[in-house]
Amino acid sequence: xxxxxxxxxxxxxxxxxxxxxxxxxxxxxxxxxxxxxxxxxxxxxxxxxxxxxxxxxxxxxxxxxxxxxxxxxxxxxxxxxxxxxxxxxxxxxxxxxxxxxxxxxxxxxxxxxxxxxxxxxxxxxxxxxxxxxxxxxxxxxxxxxxxxx
Amino acid sequence: xxxxxxxxxxxxxxxxxxxxxxxxxxxxxxxxxxxxxxxxxxxxxxxxxxxxxxxxxxxxxxxxxxxxxxxxxxxxxxxxxxxxxxxxxxxxxxxxxxxxxxxxxxxxxxxxxxxxxxxxxxxxxxxxxxxxxxxxxxxxxxxxxxxxx
DNA sequence: TATAATGATACCATTTTGGTATCATTATAC
DNA sequence: GTATAATGATACCAAAATGGTATCATTATA
Numbered sequence: 001x002x003x004x005x006x007x008x009x010x011x012x013x014x015x016x017x018x019x020x021x022x023x024x025x026x027x028x029x030x031x032x033x034x035x036x037x038x039x040x041x042x043x044x045x046x047x048x049x050x051x052x053x054x055x056x057x058x059x060x061x062x063x064x065x066x067x068x069x070x071x072x073x074x075x076x077x078x079x080x081x082x083x084x085x086x087x088x089x090x091x092x093x094x095x096x097x098x099x100x101x102x103x104x105x106x107x108x109x110x111x112x113x114x115x116x117x118x119x120x121x122x123x124x125x126x127x128x129x130x131x132x133x134x135x136x137x138x139x140x141x142x143x144x145x146x147x148x149x
Numbered sequence: 150x151x152x153x154x155x156x157x158x159x160x161x162x163x164x165x166x167x168x169x170x171x172x173x174x175x176x177x178x179x180x181x182x183x184x185x186x187x188x189x190x191x192x193x194x195x196x197x198x199x200x201x202x203x204x205x206x207x208x209x210x211x212x213x214x215x216x217x218x219x220x221x222x223x224x225x226x227x228x229x230x231x232x233x234x235x236x237x238x239x240x241x242x243x244x245x246x247x248x249x250x251x252x253x254x255x256x257x258x259x260x261x262x263x264x265x266x267x268x269x270x271x272x273x274x275x276x277x278x279x280x281x282x283x284x285x286x287x288x289x290x291x292x293x294x295x296x297x298x
Numbered sequence: 299t300a301t302a303a304t305g306a307t308a309c310c311a312t313t314t315t316g317g318t319a320t321c322a323t324t325a326t327a328c
Numbered sequence: 329g330t331a332t333a334a335t336g337a338t339a340c341c342a343a344a345a346t347g348g349t350a351t352c353a354t355t356a357t358a
Contacts, residue, residue: 029335058336062331063333122263177302213304
């Protein structure tokens with residue numbers, strides 16, 4: 001299956017969680033991990049990674065946590081994927097052409113490159129601002145007791 | 150790194166090799182494996198897989214081999230990727246939404262779906278006919294002895 | 299009938315993946 | 329000022345995936 005790995009998915013959940021808070025809010029790993037169903041020790045590592053990658057500011061010590069270091073409007077899904085997962089390569093030859101002895105004469109190579117570009121372009125246009133706005137809409141969980149008004 | 154695996158790359162090379170032959174040509178695993186730099190035992194398995202998936206016809210016995218079962222114009226890169234690799238999912242939730250408890254309320258989910266569609270669409274439009282035509286052009290390997298005319 | 303081909307499948311080592319645990323450091327709250 | 333609640337860094341682990349090999353059976357031709 002051609003797919004991002006679970007850690008990348010978790011990281012996206014975590015950043016979405018941050019993006020949905022009022023600007024400047026500090027969130028603990030505990031809280032986000034529970035809210036987004038990420039195993040706590042893994043969430044620890046992912047928060048660190050996202051902080052080291054410049055997405056988050058850290059606040060150490062009691063009462064600390066993490067807050068966004070950049071505006072959600074300026075964080076794309078692509079950046080997060082590549083921070084956790086490494087490059088969206090589609091095929092190794094797009095990243096390490098020198099390792100494929102056929103590459104200079106391979107008509108498939110350029111299609112891997114173009115397909116990768118199409119995918120990166122799409123993911124690069126999805127911002128966490130958009131995602132957060134969409135999530136904030138009233139939920140579609142019909143209340144068993146009746147209407148939601 | 151988000152990438153297809155090596156087997157998928159090998160399978161694409163193999164199909165390209167077949168698509169570049171005159172229609173109806175039978176090719177042995179030996180020959181294709183050497184020409185496309187695929188380890189022979191692995192090529193064996195990939196030919197089998199491609200035959201079982203309906204891309205190739207097999208010719209058993211001495212003098213046998215494999216030939217295309219379908220026109221290269223009607224085989225897309227997407228089909229080959231999915232035959233070897235499984236679905237182009239981009240994220241598991243696009244394939245097994247029931248396994249993600251957040252999915253009904255997750256704004257990222259629909260972006261994984263759309264990005265996947267964009268990628269599948271692109272790969273679906275690349276045919277081995279096109280690839281083979283491009284490959285058949287005169288090579289750019291300047292002959293050390295001089296011009297190629 | 300020997301041989302050259304595929305069919306099927308078991309096997310293996312290495313790497314990646316998803317996850318846990320631990321110790322060190324920091325800053326707040328009281 | 330000290331206990332505590334948070335992060336920093338990193339080592340560790342089991343299980344799965346990956347890339348690759350080997351083997352025996354079958355088939356059809358030369």
